[in-house]
Amino acid sequence: MNKIWKSYEDIPNEIKNFMNDTINSKVFNIDNNYYCPICKKRLDNNRCNQCNNEYKLIPKYILYENFSDYGDHNYFYVFDLVDNDVILYNIENVITVSNGEKESLFNIEKVYKIYKDGVLNLNENKYSYFKWIKDNIINVTKLSKEEYINELTNAYIEFDLPPWIFTYIYPDNLEKLKINDIYKNSNLWDLKEFLNTNDFTINTLTFGPLCISNFTTLVLNSKYDGFSLN
Numbered sequence: 001m002n003k004i005w006k007s008y009e010d011i012p013n014e015i016k017n018f019m020n021d022t023i024n025s026k027v028f029n030i031d032n033n034y035y036c037p038i039c040k041k042r043l044d045n046n047r048c049n050q051c052n053n054e055y056k057l058i059p060k061y062i063l064y065e066n067f068s069d070y071g072d073h074n075y076f077y078v079f080d081l082v083d084n085d086v087i088l089y090n091i092e093n094v095i096t097v098s099n100g101e102k103e104s105l106f107n108i109e110k111v112y113k114i115y116k117d118g119v120l121n122l123n124e125n126k127y128s129y130f131k132w133i134k135d136n137i138i139n140v141t142k143l144s145k146e147e148y149i150n151e152l153t154n155a156y157i158e159f160d161l162p163p164w165i166f167t168y169i170y171p172d173n174l175e176k177l178k179i180n181d182i183y184k185n186s187n188l189w190d191l192k193e194f195l196n197t198n199d200f201t202i203n204t205l206t207f208g209p210l211c212i213s214n215f216t217t218l219v220l221n222s223k224y225d226g227f228s229l230n
Helices: 013-023 130-138 145-155 172-179 188-195 207-211 215-220
Strands: 027-030 033-035 070-082 085-098 101-114 118-121 126-129 165-169
Touching: 013 070, 013 085, 013 101, 013 172, 070 172, 118 130, 126 130, 130 207, 165 188, 172 188, 188 215, 207 215
Parallel strands: 070 165
Antiparallel strands: 027 033, 070 085, 085 101, 101 118, 118 126
16 A cells, blocks of 8 residues: 555646646636636636636636635545555645735545445545445435435545535546446546536545446436435
8 A cells, every 4th residue: 555645745746737727727706706816807708818718607616705815625536546446535625815825735634445345444444335325324214315414424434525615526537447347337437527517525436436327327417416326
């Protein structure tokens, strides 16, 4: 396991660049107007005519703040194969800006090893079984969605995140999963664009594609709500 990243310095540069490009591309919404994150000029629809850039005007790419004082909280998920083991990193990013001075900190918060039957949190040596989730949470108890979230949060790893934290996936490494026995039939790589334009949790990256038939099709057709086992 000595190949597993321990700190921000261990993360490959292409992934660091993706994370920084993502957080630096968020537009500002001030008094119902959108502004370029680079030159601070007002956008014409979704385009900055001065920088000649187009931006995504969707919630996870918008800062509802002023230019000089604000905060932002993001999670980046990155898959990697280490000796053919599937490793999933949860990298936290916290941004604070005060009087125009910006500080952006990255931290590898959690590292998971994915198995066919569950997920191992390597930081805490805790294992969560997919079968336990299916048998005890979904198939037997028939909980409401609210009860399901509360129960699953205790049994599963970070099923949900606070609404002020946005999640992103490093898309290029999803292709590596095509050659892995656990994920090769998951088609998770088909969700590259979806995952970076919609919010998701670790459930969307592990339990969903490994336990739910036609998971990616259900997601893309808006027929999966995070609770179904169709």
